[in-house]
Amino acid sequence: MTKKGFSQELHKQILIRILVDIFKEFGGKLGFKGGTCAYLFYELPRISLDLDFDLLRPFEKKDVDALRAILAKKGMIRDFKDKRFTIFFLLAYKKDAPNIKVELNKRVWKNNTYKTIWFLGVEMKIADESTVLTNKLIALSDRRMPVARDLFDGYYLLKLGFKLNEKLIMERTGKTLEGYIEYLVPFIERTYNDKNILHGLGEILEEKQKNWIKKELIQEMVQELKKLIRK
Structure with missing residues:
Protein backbone atom coordinates (compact mmCIF):
# COMPACT_ATOMS: atom_id res chain seq x y z
CA MET A 1 0.00 0.00 0.00
CA THR A 2 1.20 3.50 -0.83
CA LYS A 3 1.91 5.63 2.23
CA LYS A 4 0.11 8.97 2.29
CA GLY A 5 2.18 12.10 2.45
CA PHE A 6 5.42 10.60 1.16
CA SER A 7 7.73 12.76 -0.92
CA GLN A 8 7.08 11.98 -4.57
CA GLU A 9 10.13 13.99 -5.63
CA LEU A 10 12.42 12.01 -3.32
CA HIS A 11 10.92 8.75 -4.54
CA LYS A 12 11.48 9.80 -8.15
CA GLN A 13 15.12 10.66 -7.45
CA ILE A 14 15.71 7.30 -5.72
CA LEU A 15 14.19 5.48 -8.71
CA ILE A 16 16.41 7.43 -11.11
CA ARG A 17 19.57 6.70 -9.10
CA ILE A 18 18.81 2.99 -9.03
CA LEU A 19 17.93 2.98 -12.73
CA VAL A 20 21.17 4.70 -13.72
CA ASP A 21 23.28 2.37 -11.57
CA ILE A 22 21.53 -0.70 -13.00
CA PHE A 23 22.20 0.31 -16.60
CA LYS A 24 25.79 1.25 -15.83
CA GLU A 25 26.29 -2.28 -14.55
CA PHE A 26 24.18 -4.37 -16.91
CA GLY A 27 23.84 -2.37 -20.12
CA GLY A 28 22.17 -4.31 -22.92
CA LYS A 29 21.10 -7.23 -20.71
CA LEU A 30 17.95 -5.37 -19.67
CA GLY A 31 15.05 -3.55 -21.29
CA PHE A 32 13.29 -1.00 -19.06
CA LYS A 33 9.49 -1.10 -19.24
CA GLY A 34 6.28 -0.48 -17.34
CA GLY A 35 4.75 2.46 -15.53
CA THR A 36 7.98 4.10 -14.37
CA CYS A 37 9.36 3.89 -17.90
CA ALA A 38 6.22 5.66 -19.13
CA TYR A 39 6.47 8.21 -16.31
CA LEU A 40 10.12 9.11 -16.91
CA PHE A 41 10.24 8.94 -20.70
CA TYR A 42 6.70 9.12 -22.13
CA GLU A 43 5.00 11.93 -20.20
CA LEU A 44 2.72 9.74 -18.07
CA PRO A 45 1.14 12.27 -15.63
CA ARG A 46 1.48 10.21 -12.45
CA ILE A 47 4.39 8.96 -10.43
CA SER A 48 5.09 5.25 -10.64
CA LEU A 49 6.64 3.51 -7.66
CA ASP A 50 8.56 0.50 -8.99
CA LEU A 51 11.14 -0.57 -11.58
CA ASP A 52 10.33 -3.25 -14.14
CA PHE A 53 12.68 -4.80 -16.69
CA ASP A 54 12.72 -7.48 -19.36
CA LEU A 55 15.74 -9.78 -19.35
CA LEU A 56 17.14 -9.60 -22.88
CA ARG A 57 20.23 -11.75 -22.21
CA PRO A 58 21.05 -14.48 -19.67
CA PHE A 59 21.31 -13.18 -16.11
CA GLU A 60 23.71 -15.24 -14.04
CA LYS A 61 24.16 -15.59 -10.29
CA LYS A 62 26.98 -13.04 -10.35
CA ASP A 63 24.56 -10.59 -11.98
CA VAL A 64 21.95 -11.20 -9.28
CA ASP A 65 24.64 -10.59 -6.65
CA ALA A 66 25.71 -7.38 -8.39
CA LEU A 67 22.11 -6.16 -8.49
CA ARG A 68 21.72 -6.99 -4.81
CA ALA A 69 24.82 -4.88 -4.05
CA ILE A 70 23.45 -1.93 -6.04
CA LEU A 71 20.15 -2.01 -4.16
CA ALA A 72 21.76 -2.53 -0.76
CA LYS A 73 23.52 0.82 -1.17
CA LYS A 74 20.13 2.53 -1.50
CA GLY A 75 18.37 0.99 1.48
CA MET A 76 17.35 -2.30 3.09
CA ILE A 77 16.39 -5.31 0.96
CA ARG A 78 13.27 -6.68 2.64
CA ASP A 79 12.51 -9.50 0.22
CA PHE A 80 14.11 -11.42 -2.65
CA LYS A 81 12.75 -14.16 -4.90
CA ASP A 82 14.27 -15.86 -7.93
CA LYS A 83 11.26 -17.58 -9.47
CA ARG A 84 10.60 -19.35 -12.74
CA PHE A 85 9.63 -16.22 -14.63
CA THR A 86 10.89 -13.36 -12.46
CA ILE A 87 13.71 -12.11 -10.28
CA PHE A 88 12.23 -9.91 -7.56
CA PHE A 89 13.66 -7.52 -4.97
CA LEU A 90 11.76 -5.39 -2.45
CA LEU A 91 13.71 -2.36 -1.25
CA ALA A 92 12.92 -0.08 1.71
CA TYR A 93 14.79 3.23 1.55
CA LYS A 94 12.97 5.37 4.14
CA LYS A 95 10.60 4.69 7.02
CA ASP A 96 7.68 6.78 5.79
CA ALA A 97 8.10 6.00 2.09
CA PRO A 98 6.64 3.18 0.00
CA ASN A 99 8.89 0.24 -0.74
CA ILE A 100 10.35 -0.11 -4.24
CA LYS A 101 9.78 -3.33 -6.15
CA VAL A 102 12.52 -4.16 -8.65
CA GLU A 103 11.39 -6.93 -10.97
CA LEU A 104 13.22 -8.63 -13.84
CA ASN A 105 10.97 -10.57 -16.17
CA LYS A 106 12.48 -13.75 -17.65
CA ARG A 107 9.58 -14.44 -20.01
CA VAL A 108 9.96 -11.83 -22.75
CA TRP A 109 7.45 -11.59 -25.59
CA LYS A 110 9.22 -11.94 -28.94
CA ASN A 111 7.26 -9.02 -30.45
CA ASN A 112 8.25 -6.55 -27.73
CA THR A 113 10.38 -3.85 -29.32
CA TYR A 114 12.92 -1.58 -27.65
CA LYS A 115 14.87 1.55 -28.45
CA THR A 116 18.17 2.94 -27.21
CA ILE A 117 18.28 6.27 -25.38
CA TRP A 118 20.84 8.23 -23.40
CA PHE A 119 19.77 9.42 -19.95
CA LEU A 120 22.07 11.30 -17.57
CA GLY A 121 25.02 10.18 -19.66
CA VAL A 122 24.08 6.49 -19.53
CA GLU A 123 22.96 4.35 -22.47
CA MET A 124 19.68 2.57 -21.79
CA LYS A 125 17.40 0.25 -23.70
CA ILE A 126 13.72 0.96 -23.05
CA ALA A 127 10.44 -0.43 -24.38
Missing part, protein backbone atom coordinates in the same frame (compact mmCIF):
# COMPACT_ATOMS: atom_id res chain seq x y z
CA ASP A 128 9.28 1.70 -27.29
CA GLU A 129 5.99 3.57 -27.40
CA SER A 130 3.96 0.82 -29.06
CA THR A 131 5.27 -1.85 -26.69
CA VAL A 132 4.50 0.20 -23.57
CA LEU A 133 0.97 1.01 -24.75
CA THR A 134 0.15 -2.49 -26.01
CA ASN A 135 1.30 -4.22 -22.83
CA LYS A 136 -0.67 -1.71 -20.73
CA LEU A 137 -3.87 -2.44 -22.64
CA ILE A 138 -3.34 -6.19 -22.41
CA ALA A 139 -2.63 -5.90 -18.68
CA LEU A 140 -6.13 -4.43 -18.31
CA SER A 141 -7.68 -7.84 -18.88
CA ASP A 142 -4.71 -10.10 -18.13
CA ARG A 143 -4.08 -9.49 -14.44
CA ARG A 144 -5.61 -11.79 -11.84
CA MET A 145 -6.91 -8.68 -10.10
CA PRO A 146 -7.51 -5.69 -12.40
CA VAL A 147 -5.85 -2.45 -11.27
CA ALA A 148 -7.08 1.02 -12.13
CA ARG A 149 -3.64 2.35 -13.03
CA ASP A 150 -3.68 0.26 -16.21
CA LEU A 151 -6.83 2.10 -17.30
CA PHE A 152 -5.38 5.50 -16.40
CA ASP A 153 -2.04 4.79 -18.08
CA GLY A 154 -3.56 3.26 -21.19
CA TYR A 155 -5.83 6.25 -21.69
CA TYR A 156 -3.02 8.78 -21.48
CA LEU A 157 -0.74 6.80 -23.78
CA LEU A 158 -3.53 6.54 -26.35
CA LYS A 159 -4.11 10.30 -26.12
CA LEU A 160 -0.42 10.84 -26.87
CA GLY A 161 -1.04 9.18 -30.22
CA PHE A 162 0.97 6.01 -29.58
CA LYS A 163 0.21 3.12 -31.94
CA LEU A 164 -0.60 -0.43 -30.97
CA ASN A 165 1.69 -3.35 -31.83
CA GLU A 166 -0.67 -5.72 -33.65
CA LYS A 167 1.82 -8.61 -33.68
CA LEU A 168 2.25 -8.32 -29.92
CA ILE A 169 -1.52 -8.33 -29.41
CA MET A 170 -1.79 -11.53 -31.46
CA GLU A 171 1.14 -13.12 -29.63
CA ARG A 172 -0.23 -12.36 -26.17
CA THR A 173 -3.99 -12.75 -26.69
CA GLY A 174 -4.48 -14.77 -29.87
CA LYS A 175 -6.72 -11.97 -31.14
CA THR A 176 -6.45 -9.38 -33.87
CA LEU A 177 -6.30 -5.73 -32.84
CA GLU A 178 -9.99 -5.30 -33.64
CA GLY A 179 -10.91 -8.54 -31.91
CA TYR A 180 -9.07 -7.58 -28.74
CA ILE A 181 -10.60 -4.10 -28.60
CA GLU A 182 -14.08 -5.57 -29.09
CA TYR A 183 -13.35 -7.85 -26.13
CA LEU A 184 -11.72 -5.15 -24.00
CA VAL A 185 -14.48 -2.51 -24.17
CA PRO A 186 -17.18 -4.59 -22.42
CA PHE A 187 -14.55 -5.94 -20.02
CA ILE A 188 -13.77 -2.38 -18.89
CA GLU A 189 -17.45 -1.46 -18.62
CA ARG A 190 -18.27 -4.40 -16.36
CA THR A 191 -15.05 -4.33 -14.31
CA TYR A 192 -14.61 -0.66 -13.37
CA ASN A 193 -16.95 1.79 -11.65
CA ASP A 194 -16.72 4.96 -9.58
CA LYS A 195 -16.20 2.87 -6.43
CA ASN A 196 -13.06 1.03 -7.56
CA ILE A 197 -11.61 3.35 -10.19
CA LEU A 198 -9.25 5.04 -7.72
CA HIS A 199 -7.95 1.84 -6.13
CA GLY A 200 -4.16 2.08 -6.09
CA LEU A 201 -4.23 5.57 -7.61
CA GLY A 202 -5.75 7.77 -4.93
CA GLU A 203 -2.54 8.32 -2.95
CA ILE A 204 -0.42 9.35 -5.95
CA LEU A 205 -2.75 11.74 -7.79
CA GLU A 206 -3.87 15.29 -7.18
CA GLU A 207 -7.47 15.99 -6.16
CA LYS A 208 -8.31 17.48 -9.55
CA GLN A 209 -7.10 14.32 -11.29
CA LYS A 210 -9.09 12.10 -8.92
CA ASN A 211 -12.32 13.99 -9.54
CA TRP A 212 -11.89 13.69 -13.30
CA ILE A 213 -11.10 9.98 -13.08
CA LYS A 214 -14.24 9.20 -11.08
CA LYS A 215 -16.48 11.13 -13.43
CA GLU A 216 -14.92 10.70 -16.86
CA LEU A 217 -12.15 8.12 -17.24
CA ILE A 218 -14.17 5.00 -18.02
CA GLN A 219 -16.31 6.71 -20.66
CA GLU A 220 -13.33 8.54 -22.18
CA MET A 221 -11.27 5.34 -22.38
CA VAL A 222 -14.09 3.44 -24.08
CA GLN A 223 -14.41 6.23 -26.65
CA GLU A 224 -10.67 6.17 -27.37
CA LEU A 225 -10.71 2.41 -27.84
CA LYS A 226 -13.69 2.51 -30.17
CA LYS A 227 -11.85 5.00 -32.37
CA LEU A 228 -9.24 2.31 -33.03
CA ILE A 229 -11.74 0.01 -34.76
CA ARG A 230 -13.56 2.75 -36.67
CA LYS A 231 -10.46 3.61 -38.67
Whole structure:
Protein backbone atom coordinates (compact mmCIF):
# COMPACT_ATOMS: atom_id res chain seq x y z
CA MET A 1 0.00 0.00 0.00
CA THR A 2 1.20 3.50 -0.83
CA LYS A 3 1.91 5.63 2.23
CA LYS A 4 0.11 8.97 2.29
CA GLY A 5 2.18 12.10 2.45
CA PHE A 6 5.42 10.60 1.16
CA SER A 7 7.73 12.76 -0.92
CA GLN A 8 7.08 11.98 -4.57
CA GLU A 9 10.13 13.99 -5.63
CA LEU A 10 12.42 12.01 -3.32
CA HIS A 11 10.92 8.75 -4.54
CA LYS A 12 11.48 9.80 -8.15
CA GLN A 13 15.12 10.66 -7.45
CA ILE A 14 15.71 7.30 -5.72
CA LEU A 15 14.19 5.48 -8.71
CA ILE A 16 16.41 7.43 -11.11
CA ARG A 17 19.57 6.70 -9.10
CA ILE A 18 18.81 2.99 -9.03
CA LEU A 19 17.93 2.98 -12.73
CA VAL A 20 21.17 4.70 -13.72
CA ASP A 21 23.28 2.37 -11.57
CA ILE A 22 21.53 -0.70 -13.00
CA PHE A 23 22.20 0.31 -16.60
CA LYS A 24 25.79 1.25 -15.83
CA GLU A 25 26.29 -2.28 -14.55
CA PHE A 26 24.18 -4.37 -16.91
CA GLY A 27 23.84 -2.37 -20.12
CA GLY A 28 22.17 -4.31 -22.92
CA LYS A 29 21.10 -7.23 -20.71
CA LEU A 30 17.95 -5.37 -19.67
CA GLY A 31 15.05 -3.55 -21.29
CA PHE A 32 13.29 -1.00 -19.06
CA LYS A 33 9.49 -1.10 -19.24
CA GLY A 34 6.28 -0.48 -17.34
CA GLY A 35 4.75 2.46 -15.53
CA THR A 36 7.98 4.10 -14.37
CA CYS A 37 9.36 3.89 -17.90
CA ALA A 38 6.22 5.66 -19.13
CA TYR A 39 6.47 8.21 -16.31
CA LEU A 40 10.12 9.11 -16.91
CA PHE A 41 10.24 8.94 -20.70
CA TYR A 42 6.70 9.12 -22.13
CA GLU A 43 5.00 11.93 -20.20
CA LEU A 44 2.72 9.74 -18.07
CA PRO A 45 1.14 12.27 -15.63
CA ARG A 46 1.48 10.21 -12.45
CA ILE A 47 4.39 8.96 -10.43
CA SER A 48 5.09 5.25 -10.64
CA LEU A 49 6.64 3.51 -7.66
CA ASP A 50 8.56 0.50 -8.99
CA LEU A 51 11.14 -0.57 -11.58
CA ASP A 52 10.33 -3.25 -14.14
CA PHE A 53 12.68 -4.80 -16.69
CA ASP A 54 12.72 -7.48 -19.36
CA LEU A 55 15.74 -9.78 -19.35
CA LEU A 56 17.14 -9.60 -22.88
CA ARG A 57 20.23 -11.75 -22.21
CA PRO A 58 21.05 -14.48 -19.67
CA PHE A 59 21.31 -13.18 -16.11
CA GLU A 60 23.71 -15.24 -14.04
CA LYS A 61 24.16 -15.59 -10.29
CA LYS A 62 26.98 -13.04 -10.35
CA ASP A 63 24.56 -10.59 -11.98
CA VAL A 64 21.95 -11.20 -9.28
CA ASP A 65 24.64 -10.59 -6.65
CA ALA A 66 25.71 -7.38 -8.39
CA LEU A 67 22.11 -6.16 -8.49
CA ARG A 68 21.72 -6.99 -4.81
CA ALA A 69 24.82 -4.88 -4.05
CA ILE A 70 23.45 -1.93 -6.04
CA LEU A 71 20.15 -2.01 -4.16
CA ALA A 72 21.76 -2.53 -0.76
CA LYS A 73 23.52 0.82 -1.17
CA LYS A 74 20.13 2.53 -1.50
CA GLY A 75 18.37 0.99 1.48
CA MET A 76 17.35 -2.30 3.09
CA ILE A 77 16.39 -5.31 0.96
CA ARG A 78 13.27 -6.68 2.64
CA ASP A 79 12.51 -9.50 0.22
CA PHE A 80 14.11 -11.42 -2.65
CA LYS A 81 12.75 -14.16 -4.90
CA ASP A 82 14.27 -15.86 -7.93
CA LYS A 83 11.26 -17.58 -9.47
CA ARG A 84 10.60 -19.35 -12.74
CA PHE A 85 9.63 -16.22 -14.63
CA THR A 86 10.89 -13.36 -12.46
CA ILE A 87 13.71 -12.11 -10.28
CA PHE A 88 12.23 -9.91 -7.56
CA PHE A 89 13.66 -7.52 -4.97
CA LEU A 90 11.76 -5.39 -2.45
CA LEU A 91 13.71 -2.36 -1.25
CA ALA A 92 12.92 -0.08 1.71
CA TYR A 93 14.79 3.23 1.55
CA LYS A 94 12.97 5.37 4.14
CA LYS A 95 10.60 4.69 7.02
CA ASP A 96 7.68 6.78 5.79
CA ALA A 97 8.10 6.00 2.09
CA PRO A 98 6.64 3.18 0.00
CA ASN A 99 8.89 0.24 -0.74
CA ILE A 100 10.35 -0.11 -4.24
CA LYS A 101 9.78 -3.33 -6.15
CA VAL A 102 12.52 -4.16 -8.65
CA GLU A 103 11.39 -6.93 -10.97
CA LEU A 104 13.22 -8.63 -13.84
CA ASN A 105 10.97 -10.57 -16.17
CA LYS A 106 12.48 -13.75 -17.65
CA ARG A 107 9.58 -14.44 -20.01
CA VAL A 108 9.96 -11.83 -22.75
CA TRP A 109 7.45 -11.59 -25.59
CA LYS A 110 9.22 -11.94 -28.94
CA ASN A 111 7.26 -9.02 -30.45
CA ASN A 112 8.25 -6.55 -27.73
CA THR A 113 10.38 -3.85 -29.32
CA TYR A 114 12.92 -1.58 -27.65
CA LYS A 115 14.87 1.55 -28.45
CA THR A 116 18.17 2.94 -27.21
CA ILE A 117 18.28 6.27 -25.38
CA TRP A 118 20.84 8.23 -23.40
CA PHE A 119 19.77 9.42 -19.95
CA LEU A 120 22.07 11.30 -17.57
CA GLY A 121 25.02 10.18 -19.66
CA VAL A 122 24.08 6.49 -19.53
CA GLU A 123 22.96 4.35 -22.47
CA MET A 124 19.68 2.57 -21.79
CA LYS A 125 17.40 0.25 -23.70
CA ILE A 126 13.72 0.96 -23.05
CA ALA A 127 10.44 -0.43 -24.38
CA ASP A 128 9.28 1.70 -27.29
CA GLU A 129 5.99 3.57 -27.40
CA SER A 130 3.96 0.82 -29.06
CA THR A 131 5.27 -1.85 -26.69
CA VAL A 132 4.50 0.20 -23.57
CA LEU A 133 0.97 1.01 -24.75
CA THR A 134 0.15 -2.49 -26.01
CA ASN A 135 1.30 -4.22 -22.83
CA LYS A 136 -0.67 -1.71 -20.73
CA LEU A 137 -3.87 -2.44 -22.64
CA ILE A 138 -3.34 -6.19 -22.41
CA ALA A 139 -2.63 -5.90 -18.68
CA LEU A 140 -6.13 -4.43 -18.31
CA SER A 141 -7.68 -7.84 -18.88
CA ASP A 142 -4.71 -10.10 -18.13
CA ARG A 143 -4.08 -9.49 -14.44
CA ARG A 144 -5.61 -11.79 -11.84
CA MET A 145 -6.91 -8.68 -10.10
CA PRO A 146 -7.51 -5.69 -12.40
CA VAL A 147 -5.85 -2.45 -11.27
CA ALA A 148 -7.08 1.02 -12.13
CA ARG A 149 -3.64 2.35 -13.03
CA ASP A 150 -3.68 0.26 -16.21
CA LEU A 151 -6.83 2.10 -17.30
CA PHE A 152 -5.38 5.50 -16.40
CA ASP A 153 -2.04 4.79 -18.08
CA GLY A 154 -3.56 3.26 -21.19
CA TYR A 155 -5.83 6.25 -21.69
CA TYR A 156 -3.02 8.78 -21.48
CA LEU A 157 -0.74 6.80 -23.78
CA LEU A 158 -3.53 6.54 -26.35
CA LYS A 159 -4.11 10.30 -26.12
CA LEU A 160 -0.42 10.84 -26.87
CA GLY A 161 -1.04 9.18 -30.22
CA PHE A 162 0.97 6.01 -29.58
CA LYS A 163 0.21 3.12 -31.94
CA LEU A 164 -0.60 -0.43 -30.97
CA ASN A 165 1.69 -3.35 -31.83
CA GLU A 166 -0.67 -5.72 -33.65
CA LYS A 167 1.82 -8.61 -33.68
CA LEU A 168 2.25 -8.32 -29.92
CA ILE A 169 -1.52 -8.33 -29.41
CA MET A 170 -1.79 -11.53 -31.46
CA GLU A 171 1.14 -13.12 -29.63
CA ARG A 172 -0.23 -12.36 -26.17
CA THR A 173 -3.99 -12.75 -26.69
CA GLY A 174 -4.48 -14.77 -29.87
CA LYS A 175 -6.72 -11.97 -31.14
CA THR A 176 -6.45 -9.38 -33.87
CA LEU A 177 -6.30 -5.73 -32.84
CA GLU A 178 -9.99 -5.30 -33.64
CA GLY A 179 -10.91 -8.54 -31.91
CA TYR A 180 -9.07 -7.58 -28.74
CA ILE A 181 -10.60 -4.10 -28.60
CA GLU A 182 -14.08 -5.57 -29.09
CA TYR A 183 -13.35 -7.85 -26.13
CA LEU A 184 -11.72 -5.15 -24.00
CA VAL A 185 -14.48 -2.51 -24.17
CA PRO A 186 -17.18 -4.59 -22.42
CA PHE A 187 -14.55 -5.94 -20.02
CA ILE A 188 -13.77 -2.38 -18.89
CA GLU A 189 -17.45 -1.46 -18.62
CA ARG A 190 -18.27 -4.40 -16.36
CA THR A 191 -15.05 -4.33 -14.31
CA TYR A 192 -14.61 -0.66 -13.37
CA ASN A 193 -16.95 1.79 -11.65
CA ASP A 194 -16.72 4.96 -9.58
CA LYS A 195 -16.20 2.87 -6.43
CA ASN A 196 -13.06 1.03 -7.56
CA ILE A 197 -11.61 3.35 -10.19
CA LEU A 198 -9.25 5.04 -7.72
CA HIS A 199 -7.95 1.84 -6.13
CA GLY A 200 -4.16 2.08 -6.09
CA LEU A 201 -4.23 5.57 -7.61
CA GLY A 202 -5.75 7.77 -4.93
CA GLU A 203 -2.54 8.32 -2.95
CA ILE A 204 -0.42 9.35 -5.95
CA LEU A 205 -2.75 11.74 -7.79
CA GLU A 206 -3.87 15.29 -7.18
CA GLU A 207 -7.47 15.99 -6.16
CA LYS A 208 -8.31 17.48 -9.55
CA GLN A 209 -7.10 14.32 -11.29
CA LYS A 210 -9.09 12.10 -8.92
CA ASN A 211 -12.32 13.99 -9.54
CA TRP A 212 -11.89 13.69 -13.30
CA ILE A 213 -11.10 9.98 -13.08
CA LYS A 214 -14.24 9.20 -11.08
CA LYS A 215 -16.48 11.13 -13.43
CA GLU A 216 -14.92 10.70 -16.86
CA LEU A 217 -12.15 8.12 -17.24
CA ILE A 218 -14.17 5.00 -18.02
CA GLN A 219 -16.31 6.71 -20.66
CA GLU A 220 -13.33 8.54 -22.18
CA MET A 221 -11.27 5.34 -22.38
CA VAL A 222 -14.09 3.44 -24.08
CA GLN A 223 -14.41 6.23 -26.65
CA GLU A 224 -10.67 6.17 -27.37
CA LEU A 225 -10.71 2.41 -27.84
CA LYS A 226 -13.69 2.51 -30.17
CA LYS A 227 -11.85 5.00 -32.37
CA LEU A 228 -9.24 2.31 -33.03
CA ILE A 229 -11.74 0.01 -34.76
CA ARG A 230 -13.56 2.75 -36.67
CA LYS A 231 -10.46 3.61 -38.67
